[in-house]
Amino acid sequence: MRSGTTKTLALVAVFSSMASFAAAADTIKIGFVAPITGAAASFGKETVGAVRMVVAKTNAGGGVLGEKIVLVETDDACDPTQGTAAASKLVSSGVIAVVGGMCSGAVVPALKIYGDAHVPFVIVAANSTKIVAANPGNAFLVNSTGDAQTLTAMTLFAQKGIKTLAVVDEGDAFSADLSAIAQTQFKASGGKVVDAETTAKGEQDFSALVTRITAAKADAVYWTAYQDGGALLVKQLRRSGYQGLIALSDGSNAPDLFTVVGSAVNGAYVFGPTPLKDLPRGAAFSADFAAATGDAPGNYSALAYDAAEVLLDAIKAAGTTEGEAIVKALKGTRYEGIAGPIAFTEKNTLVGSNFIALVAHGGALSVPQK
Amino acid sequence: MPDTVLDVQNLSAGYGGIRVLHDISLKVKKGRVVAVLGTNGAGKTSLLRALSGLIAAEQGIIRLMQREITNIPAHKLPAAGMVHVPEGRHIFGTMTIRENLELGAFTVADARTRHERIDKVFEIFPILAERQGQDAHYLSGGQQQMLAIGRGLMAAPTLLLLDEPSMGLAPIMVKEIMVIIDRLRESGITILLVEQNSRVALRHADYGYLLELGRIVREGCAAELARDDSIVRTYLGEV
Amino acid sequence: MGFFLQQLMNGLILGSFYALIALGYTMVFGVLKLLNFAHGDIYMVGGFVGLLILKLGSSWLGSGWLGVVVALFGSAALVGALGMLIERVAYRPLRQAPRLSVLITALAASMVLNSAVLALTGGRPVAFPADLGFVGYDLGPIHISVIQMALLVSTLILMLVLELFVSRTQYGRAMRAVSYDMVASRLMGIDVSQIVSLTFFLGSALAAIGGVFAGSYYGSLHFFMGFIMGLKAFTAAVIGGIGSIPGAMLGGLTLGLLETFGSSIPFIGSEWRDVAVFGALIFFLVLKPTGILGKTMVERI
Numbered sequence: 033m034r035s036g037t038t039k040t041l042a043l044v045a046v047f048s049s050m051a052s053f054a055a056a057a058d059t060i061k062i063g064f065v066a067p068i069t070g071a072a073a074s075f076g077k078e079t080v081g082a083v084r085m086v087v088a089k090t091n092a093g094g095g096v097l098g099e100k101i102v103l104v105e106t107d108d109a110c111d112p113t114q115g116t117a118a119a120s121k122l123v124s125s126g127v128i129a130v131v132g133g134m135c136s137g138a139v140v141p142a143l144k145i146y147g148d149a150h151v152p153f154v155i156v157a158a159n160s161t162k163i164v165a166a167n168p169g170n171a172f173l174v175n176s177t178g179d180a181q182t183l184t185a186m187t188l189f190a191q192k193g194i195k196t197l198a199v200v201d202e203g204d205a206f207s208a209d210l211s212a213i214a215q216t217q218f219k220a221s222g223g224k225v226v227d228a229e230t231t232a233k234g235e236q237d238f239s240a241l242v243t244r245i246t247a248a249k250a251d252a253v254y255w256t257a258y259q260d261g262g263a264l265l266v267k268q269l270r271r272s273g274y275q276g277l278i279a280l281s282d283g284s285n286a287p288d289l290f291t292v293v294g295s296a297v298n299g300a301y302v303f304g305p306t307p308l309k310d311l312p313r314g315a316a317f318s319a320d321f322a323a324a325t326g327d328a329p330g331n332y333s334a335l336a337y338d339a340a341e342v343l344l345d346a347i348k349a350a351g352t353t354e355g356e357a358i359v360k361a362l363k364g365t366r367y368e369g370i371a372g373p374i375a376f377t378e379k380n381t382l383v384g385s386n387f388i389a390l391v392a393h394g395g396a397l398s399v400p401q402k
Numbered sequence: 403m404p405d406t407v408l409d410v411q412n413l414s415a416g417y418g419g420i421r422v423l424h425d426i427s428l429k430v431k432k433g434r435v436v437a438v439l440g441t442n443g444a445g446k447t448s449l450l451r452a453l454s455g456l457i458a459a460e461q462g463i464i465r466l467m468q469r470e471i472t473n474i475p476a477h478k479l480p481a482a483g484m485v486h487v488p489e490g491r492h493i494f495g496t497m498t499i500r501e502n503l504e505l506g507a508f509t510v511a512d513a514r515t516r517h518e519r520i521d522k523v524f525e526i527f528p529i530l531a532e533r534q535g536q537d538a539h540y541l542s543g544g545q546q547q548m549l550a551i552g553r554g555l556m557a558a559p560t561l562l563l564l565d566e567p568s569m570g571l572a573p574i575m576v577k578e579i580m581v582i583i584d585r586l587r588e589s590g591i592t593i594l595l596v597e598q599n600s601r602v603a604l605r606h607a608d609y610g611y612l613l614e615l616g617r618i619v620r621e622g623c624a625a626e627l628a629r630d631d632s633i634v635r636t637y638l639g640e641v
Numbered sequence: 642m643g644f645f646l647q648q649l650m651n652g653l654i655l656g657s658f659y660a661l662i663a664l665g666y667t668m669v670f671g672v673l674k675l676l677n678f679a680h681g682d683i684y685m686v687g688g689f690v691g692l693l694i695l696k697l698g699s700s701w702l703g704s705g706w707l708g709v710v711v712a713l714f715g716s717a718a719l720v721g722a723l724g725m726l727i728e729r730v731a732y733r734p735l736r737q738a739p740r741l742s743v744l745i746t747a748l749a750a751s752m753v754l755n756s757a758v759l760a761l762t763g764g765r766p767v768a769f770p771a772d773l774g775f776v777g778y779d780l781g782p783i784h785i786s787v788i789q790m791a792l793l794v795s796t797l798i799l800m801l802v803l804e805l806f807v808s809r810t811q812y813g814r815a816m817r818a819v820s821y822d823m824v825a826s827r828l829m830g831i832d833v834s835q836i837v838s839l840t841f842f843l844g845s846a847l848a849a850i851g852g853v854f855a856g857s858y859y860g861s862l863h864f865f866m867g868f869i870m871g872l873k874a875f876t877a878a879v880i881g882g883i884g885s886i887p888g889a890m891l892g893g894l895t896l897g898l899l900e901t902f903g904s905s906i907p908f909i910g911s912e913w914r915d916v917a918v919f920g921a922l923i924f925f926l927v928l929k930p931t932g933i934l935g936k937t938m939v940e941r942i
Binding site for chain 1: 647905
Binding site for chain 2: 811814815817818821822824825826827828829830831832833
């Protein structure tokens with residue numbers, strides 16, 4: 033437990049030394065934002081390493097536009113207030129573009145700040161449709177949105193013959209949005225939503241809810257929020273003897289899910305990008321990531337790597353650090369990433385879907401055997 | 403002076419820097435009832451509080467049976483032989499009469515000894531025995547005073563400090579309490595009695611001190627003080 | 642009917658947690674008239690201490706019942722001592738200070754515990770290394786697991802023992818005496834500081850037991866879990882009558898049931914459960930501040 037703190041301290045030290053260096057030399061500042069503390073801190077840890085890899089590689093190759101890149105790292109703690117503060121801090125420190133953003137709740141209020149400052153923002157994982165709606169035009173999503181995720185979910189439910197569904201969210205922008213889309217789509221496809229619930233973040237006891245879901249005879253339960261609550265819900269559902277299908281959104285796609293819930297999660301479905309081990313360049317990336325950071329990559333490490341590459345490529349293509357030119361270059365992105373191909377739609381969302389339904393087994397997620 | 407139970411020399415004390423007791427010296431001999439008299443605000447209650455460690459002594463020495471007890475914590479005094487029955491009785495209203503008595507002997511670990519003492523208290527105050535299972539706040543004022551004294555006796559004190567035992571009681575009750583004080587003296591307990599009702603107090607005491615603005619202004623045999631016309635007029639009030 | 646009984650069971654289990662924590666709240670309030678805001682965090686720390694005991698002793702304790710029982714007792718003892726330490730360091734020097742100062746100190750103590758665990762765990766939830774399995778029984782329409790039974794039974798036993806201690810022993814009487822009249826208690830030869838320490842020990846030990854149970858039952862611990870629990874235990878104590886030990890038990894169980902059924906009203910979803918809980922708090926504070934079992938409130942906060 034202590035090593036985590038030490039690392040955070042070391043990170044702060046590195047960051048402050050970088051900042052003072054940046055003031056002196058010819059550099060380009062790129063912002064990075066993710067939860068580094070709080071319940072979703074593992075997301076920050078697994079993405080910052082990947083972005084640093086891209087920066088290190090680019091700087092070793094001479095940088096961008098002839099200048100070295102300096103990464104300014106900030107913490108949004110997956111929280112709207114801290115997300116706003118982190119965005120203001122990045123803008124005032126003079127970054128020309130930002131990569132990161134794991135939680136929709138923290139990203140949505142930050143969009144206007146980047147928009148007003150004309151700072152392009154490549155969003156790694158946050159994917160609420162509210163981001164798409166609130167996008168001032170400078171934000172790009174490399175992760176599929178809730179709509180795409182819901183399509184994947186509906187396909188799974190249809191395959192498994194699910195007729196009745198219970199949906200549970202945590203009341204935040206991301207999970208409430210996903211729950212609403214799922215309910216609409218499930219009803220549209222002829223199914224019946226027998227229970228829709230919202231829990232408070234940080235709540236530990238789901239027993240009353242579990243009893244209601246069981247009583248409502250739901251064939252499947254869809255948890256649209258994050259892994260903390262998801263782990264508790266799965267455990268309590270299974271303990272109560274619930275036999276139906278359990279599906280969790282990509283918000284729960286984190287290793288913590290397994291450490292907390294243990295073997296009870298086996299057989300549950302989690303939506304997310306294809307795992308590294310099932311990607312063509314995945315093994316090589318895992319090795320590089322481990323060599324660079326000393327840790328195994330997380331579920332979003334590859335996507336964060338791709339996002340940083342897409343951003344730096346766009347800056348190179350724009351030939352300037354001017355925001356609008358970079359946005360224009362981003363719109364023309366055609367990139368074959370480790371996690372999959374990246375190109376953007378009219379609305380700056382990912383073309384196609386990178387989501388698949390993964391099944392949990394033995395402490396890991398894998399592509400289900402057909 | 404082996405027969406001196408309480409020996410106070412030049413005691414000064416107060417609250418948060420405001421001195422209310424000045425240079426008080428007094429002696430209480432074994433088996434006697436000594437009265438401390440004075441008008442409201444003369445410092446009588448403060449004197450008892452200083453003796454029992456509820457307020458700190460700033461100067462002076464207090465000795466209980468030759469042992470110095472100046473500024474030792476209040477909760478160590480019952481075991482040392484001195485019990486303070488405070489003004490206003492301070493019984494534990496939401497606890498039963500029996501529980502109040504058990505607490506009076508808190509420092510006595512042996513339950514059997516406590517039960518023997520409870521039986522003795524019940525002999526002195528039969529009404530408490532009758533109502534022992536009831537919550538104490540149901541008792542009348544006089545009965546509450548009996549409980550307060552009975553609770554004080556549970557520690558088997560050598561010296562009992564009684565603060566205004568007659569306060570707020572009907573005359574018939576006052577008489578009953580005073581009879582009990584006489585009985586306690588007969589049983590060998592030494593008593594320091596603080597009273598505003600000085601006429602009654604002097605009738606039952608052996609010796610008296612007059613307190614005025616935190617100083618002792620007069621002392622003497624109870625009978626002598628009771629005869630002094632000027633004292634009667636100034637401190638004891640016309641009847 | 643089955644639904645109703647199962648929800649009743651859920652409510653009782655949740656209520657047991659609230660009651661365990663509310664007891665400490667109410668005992669400390671009774672003795673010191675202090676709302677010990679650090680109490681929820683004591684519960685949280687109790688869980689983490691249990692986790693440490695299980696981790697350190699995993700080789701010979703295992704992760705089954707033996708380990709959990711050792712963790713329960715070990716955490717109760719250590720965290721009880723921590724509660725005494727907090728009182729000694731943070732509250733005792735302020736015994737004569739205005740009540741507001743002590744209240745602020747209590748908030749500070751809460752943040753110290755909270756932030757310390759945040760720093761140590763990095764803010765991530767930590768899996769509780771106990772595996773008691775999912776073995777359970779179907780009693781008619783109710784499904785009850787072994788750990789749920791253990792939780793209910795232990796809570797009842799603890800409350801019974803506490804009630805006997807407080808009503809039948811000299812130290813228990815002394816606790817009630819101190820809570821009723823501190824000055825008179827000193828005159829009886831009661832060392833008030835010692836009784837206050839004892840109260841903090843017992844209250845913190847019960848909260849620690851709650852914390853270890855929470856870890857074993859829910860499977861994970863989080864540095865923030867004490868916050869909401871503290872609020873709800875406070876609510877339970879108010880509902881039952883703050884300062885009253887049977888009141889804390891009754892208030893805890895009432896709150897658990899209220900919360901479970903409050904979120905089961907048709908068309909009103911689980912997002913309303915905290916509305917039910919804190920609505921009850923306001924209701925009682927406004928209309929019956931003495932709670933169900935409380936005696937007349939003498940003290941103002």
